Amino acid sequence: MxxxxxxxxxxxxxxDENIDTDRIIPARFLTTTTREGLGRLxxxxxxxxxxxxxxPAFPLNKPExxxxxxxxAGRNFGCGSSREHAPWALLDFGLRAVLCSEIADIFRNxxxxxxxxxxxxxxxxxxxxxxxxxxxLAIDVAGQYVELPDGGRIGFRLEPFARHCLLHGVDQxxxxxxxxxxxxxxxxxxxxxx
Amino acid sequence: MSGPRTLFDKxxxxxxxxxxxxxxxxxxxxxxxxxxxxxxxxxxxxxxxxGLSVRRPERTLATLDHSTPTLPPGPDGERPYASxxxxxxxAQLEANCRAFGIELHGWDSAERGIVHVIGPELGATxxxxxxxxxxxxxxTHGAFGALAFxxxxxxxxxxLATQCLLQRKPRTLAIHVDGALPPGVGAKDLILHIIxxxxxxxxxxxxxxxxxxxxxxxxxxxxxxxxNMSIEAGARAGLIAPxxxxxxxxxxxxxxxxxxxxxxxxxxxxxxxxxxxxRYDRExxxxxxxxxxxxxxxxxxxxxxxxxxxxxxxRNLPERRALDYMKSEAGKPMQGTPVDVVFVGSCTNSRxxxxxxxxxVLRGRRVAEGVRMLVVPGSEAVRxxxxxEGLHEVFRAAGAEWRVPGCSMCIAMNGDLAQPGQxxxxxxxxxxxxxxGKGARxxxxxxxxxxxxxxxxxxxxxxxxxxxxxx
Ligand code: SF4
Numbered sequence: 143m144x145x146x147x148x149x150x151x152x153x154x155x156x157x158d159e160n161i162d163t164d165r166i167i168p169a170r171f172l173t174t175t176t177r178e179g180l181g182r183l184x185x186x187x188x189x190x191x192x193x194x195x196x197x198p199a200f201p202l203n204k205p206e207x208x209x210x211x212x213x214x215a216g217r218n219f220g221c222g223s224s225r226e227h228a229p230w231a232l233l234d235f236g237l238r239a240v241l242c243s244e245i246a247d248i249f250r251n252x253x254x255x256x257x258x259x260x261x262x263x264x265x266x267x268x269x270x271x272x273x274x275x276x277x278x279l280a281i282d283v284a285g286q287y288v289e290l291p292d293g294g295r296i297g298f299r300l301e302p303f304a305r306h307c308l309l310h311g312v313d314q315x316x317x318x319x320x321x322x323x324x325x326x327x328x329x330x331x332x333x334x335x336x
Numbered sequence: 337m338s339g340p341r342t343l344f345d346k347x348x349x350x351x352x353x354x355x356x357x358x359x360x361x362x363x364x365x366x367x368x369x370x371x372x373x374x375x376x377x378x379x380x381x382x383x384x385x386x387g388l389s390v391r392r393p394e395r396t397l398a399t400l401d402h403s404t405p406t407l408p409p410g411p412d413g414e415r416p417y418a419s420x421x422x423x424x425x426x427a428q429l430e431a432n433c434r435a436f437g438i439e440l441h442g443w444d445s446a447e448r449g450i451v452h453v454i455g456p457e458l459g460a461t462x463x464x465x466x467x468x469x470x471x472x473x474x475x476t477h478g479a480f481g482a483l484a485f486x487x488x489x490x491x492x493x494x495x496l497a498t499q500c501l502l503q504r505k506p507r508t509l510a511i512h513v514d515g516a517l518p519p520g521v522g523a524k525d526l527i528l529h530i531i532x533x534x535x536x537x538x539x540x541x542x543x544x545x546x547x548x549x550x551x552x553x554x555x556x557x558x559x560x561x562x563x564n565m566s567i568e569a570g571a572r573a574g575l576i577a578p579x580x581x582x583x584x585x586x587x588x589x590x591x592x593x594x595x596x597x598x599x600x601x602x603x604x605x606x607x608x609x610x611x612x613x614x615r616y617d618r619e620x621x622x623x624x625x626x627x628x629x630x631x632x633x634x635x636x637x638x639x640x641x642x643x644x645x646x647x648x649x650x651r652n653l654p655e656r657r658a659l660d661y662m663k664s665e666a667g668k669p670m671q672g673t674p675v676d677v678v679f680v681g682s683c684t685n686s687r688x689x690x691x692x693x694x695x696x697v698l699r700g701r702r703v704a705e706g707v708r709m710l711v712v713p714g715s716e717a718v719r720x721x722x723x724x725e726g727l728h729e730v731f732r733a734a735g736a737e738w739r740v741p742g743c744s745m746c747i748a749m750n751g752d753l754a755q756p757g758q759x760x761x762x763x764x765x766x767x768x769x770x771x772x773g774k775g776a777r778x779x780x781x782x783x784x785x786x787x788x789x790x791x792x793x794x795x796x797x798x799x800x801x802x803x804x805x806x807x
Contacts, residue, residue, distance in 0.1 A: 157653070157654075158653075158654050158657070159652075159654045160536055160537075160636050160638075160654070162636070162766075162768045164766070164768045164769070164770060164771050165768065165769060165770070168774070169747045169748060169749040169771070170418075170748065170749050172374050172402070172403075172749055173374075173403055173418075173419060173421035173424075173749065174421065174425075175377035175378070175381075175421075175424065175428050176377075176378065177378050177489075187769070187770050187774055192756070192774070192775070217537070218536060218537040218540070218570070221536060221537070221636070222472065222766060222768060223471075223472050223747075223766075224375070224470060224471060224472040224486040224487060224488055225374075225375065226375070226378075226470075226488035226489040226490060244537055244540060246540065246570060247506075247540060247541060247570070247572055248486055248487070248488060248572075251487075251488065251491075252488035252489075252490065255488065255491075256490070301361070301504060302358060302359050303359060303360050303361050303502065306359070314490075314494065314502060315382070315386070315490075315493060315494055315497060315498070317502075318363065318494055318497075318498045318500055318502065319497065321353065321354060321363055321498075321500070322498075324353050324354055325353055325363070325365070325498060325499065325500055328353040328365055329365075329499075332365070
């Protein structure tokens with residue numbers, strides 16, 4: 143994973159609450175065996191009309207949302223299925239960050255492991271961002287704040303290890319494998335106990 | 337540190353390869369890793385790219401369930417896959433299991449089935465274990481007093497390669513269920529009622545421990561139904577302390593310990609309960625006596641109410657949208673809503689007692705004109721047992737389709753799906769928009785309610801049918 147320190151973008155807003163991973167990528171596309179190329183399927187049944195063509199009611203289809211890499215989403219984004227295809231699809235679609243007052247556990251975990259900033263902010267600030275789409279934000283991973291156009295800041299907290307991995311592009315599997323001795327010792331202890 | 341501990345604390349502490357610190361998460365050892373075709377191919381590719389092997393193939397168990405057809409092979413011997421990709425995905429898991437030495441319950445296995453059905457059936461799921469799978473309903477296995485949760489594909493790779501995960505310790509939520517469930521009301525009604533109470537994010541960041549008299553009275557299958565849907569309240573996992581019911585259910589299963597090892601294991605498992613005075617981060621109390629047959633009326637499992645209670649008015653735009661999508665009318669109960677499709681199956685409700693519950697309503701009756709009903713057993717073992725009792729004949733005589741095991745219409749990625757606008761009464765766990773087919777409308781319910789609705793052609797209270805049967 144490439145290190146990620148700072149992201150700049152205008153925001154787009156998906157105000158629905160409880161946007162589940164089936165909505166982010168419908169299950170019928172999960173027969174893929176790769177991680178690539180899922181962006182065109184992202185939000186498929188919301189984004190396209192049943193008869194084909196873009197759905198003008200889908201917020202990210204609006205002209206002002208084009209090119210936005212930061213989405214402010216309604217509470218409890220990413221609930222439901224554990225499919226990592228959801229963050230893969232969002233990233234391939236061009237998103238880099240999701241700001242929300244609450245993000246489902248498995249999704250948040252999957253997102254951060256893939257370099258998609260899944261960031262939880264306070265409710266009041268979340269509400270304000272939902273009501274003000276299209277503003278320029280900078281997200282600073284090291285400083286753990288979102289910078290507003292007027293220089294104001296919204297603080298957030300990332301799990302320290304996730305933050306460290308983002309900033310340094312740490313390979314988590316590599317990190318785990320460095321603990322081989324501890325794992326082997328645990329197994330030896332454990333199997334004796336059984 | 338050595339004060340009274342919750343069941344979760346005990347499971348967590350027993351699996352720490354390295355404790356967490358301010359800078360790093362804990363390294364948690366995983367006893368059992370369940371694998372299926374949808375969330376694993378990219379993880380095996382990662383292992384290959386790094387030249388790694390599977391650290392403990394004997395702690396890894398694979399099955400085919402999500403992309404698999406539920407109709408038997410045609411005259412040409414070909415299985416009717418929904419697409420070439422689905423077929424290729426299955427072939428890829430078969431190849432990966434061969435290459436990495438993993439036991440696969442594939443097409444030739446008499447034990448194949450939905451991953452969360454076969455783990456317990458084989459006795460692979462045991463109290464005190466840590467169990468993971470690239471699947472959010474791994475929470476099912478918590479019914480045995482195992483810490484079981486869903487992970488993403490990257491983490492599937494971590495477990496394959498190291499048998500470990502990097503984890504922060506979640507918080508704990510105790511749900512006490514007092515009293516007894518009324519007649520005709522089951523585990524599915526209870527869990528829908530609970531999610532309706534605490535909300536789809538009521539358990540986020542937490543592991544739930546279900547406790548109390550009503551929980552202890554549940555059979556293992558019912559406990560699995562409850563724990564299965566913990567994730568629908570946003571929880572990482574659900575747990576029920578193992579007891580005599582658990583031990584009796586597991587005894588003699590192929591992967592369960594045998595002989596003296598069994599006695600030793602049971603002695604260990606008896607300690608797996610919360611200590612007196614153990615503290616939880618949050619506690620909720622539910623009165624089982626208040627639970628009625630419960631169904632959903634919206635587009636997430638938290639939008640659940642008693643079958644005869646009026647649908648609440650939308651309080652905001654998303655709720656408005658949900659009611660519109662479902663064509664649910666505020667102020668009117670769900671009971672009486674016309675039904676197009678009924679699905680009995682999924683890892684929530686596809687075990688033998690679930691099928692018996694549906695069959696009890698269907699016996700001697702017929703599925704209403706114009707209603708399509710699918711019954712999909714959770715595993716080959718369930719299918720055999722159901723057929724031995726003649727349940728398949730009851731379903732067929734009623735006009736329902738009796739299928740081959742798999743996830744089927746729970747996730748609708750194998751070709752079993754509803755058409756846009758159709759209303760499905762489903763025993764599965766998710767009523768998200770489009771989950772059972774683009775534009776399909778899902779009402780979650782118990783097997784009894786599903787069967788009653790199939791017969792009535794409208795959402796129906798099973799107690800009416802069961803009373804008749806008893807009379
Ligand atoms: S039955 Fe449904 S919820 Fe269960 S594993 Fe299959 S797709 Fe997932």
